[in-house]
Amino acid sequence: MEKNLPITERLKSIASFLPEGAYFADIGSDHAYLPCYKCLRDPASRAIAGEVNEGPYERAKKTVHAFKLEKQIDVRLGNGFDILTAKDAVKQVVIAGMGGSLITSILENGKQKLKTVERIIVQPNVDERSTRKWLHQHQYSIVAEMILEEKGHIYEIIVADKKAESLHLTEEEYLFGPVLLRNQTEIFRKKWQQRYDKLQQIIEQMKKANIINEKKVAWFEMQLKMVEEVLNNGKRT
Incomplete structure (x- = not known):
């Protein structure tokens, strides 16, 4: 029956990080x-399986019913972790296909529901940095990362396990991902070359503004410098 399920490689990759016998919440x-x-x-x-909107909720129910x-x-x-109760005691959480700031907001608003959660798997469409930072600040250590390209889009999957103490991460590791940075692939370098070009354009446009936001320009210039160093240095050891 599995072959009749129209699932993307992105979702298959996310599923690969769920353990055997998982009990997980898929938010959104x-x-x-x-x-x-x-x-x-x-x-x-x-x-x-949680959904905040009626349409996707009904579609999800139909899919589950179709496969019995x-x-x-x-x-x-329900909205975010509102779908969970204390009795659920899920062990894993997946939040995929949203912006990093939205994922971070969902995690922050629902952090009281994470007491039993051993693993969080996220796939932000943008702003992976803020998600990594939240995970690190809440004692979830990044144990695996994957970058893949599908239909012209590049996705990053971040896997974090609950630890009493998290390893210190640098600003560079928040931005690029500690695992991805150590194991740079062609897709990784493609993504960051594209980002480098985009950052140059953003900075150029910001400097043409009537009122220049110096703080924001400095932040983008710092990112540009980090990207340039990574692209120039190649694979890390």
Whole structure:
């Protein structure tokens, strides 16, 4: 049945970081493709699929019903972690396909629901830095990262496990990702070359403004310098 599920390589990659027998919440599940994919491959896994909007919520329910997975997947309507109760005690959380600031906001607003969560998997569409920073500040250590390209878009997957103490991360590691920085791929370098070009344009436009935001310009120039150093230095050891 799994072959009939229209799932992307991005979601398959995210699923690969969920352990066997996972009990996870997929926040913003849309069609519930990720929970269905995982539960079809691993009958011991269970999931809660959350959606804030009625349309995606109904689509998710239809997908779960189509694959007869109602006993493994509970589809719920609600905002972020509002879908979870203390009794749920999920072990993993997935938040994918949103901006980094929105993901960070969901995590911050729902952090009281994370007491039992051992692993957080996020896939921000933009601003990965803020998500890494939140994870680090809340005792989740980044244990794995993946970068992939699909249909012209480059995605980063960040996997963090709950630890009593997190390793110190530099500003450079927040921006590029500690794992991705150590294991630079062609896609990684492609992304940051594109970002370098974009940063140059942004800085140039900002400096033409009638009122120049010096603080913001300095921040973008610092990023530009970090990107330039990484692109010039090549693979890290």
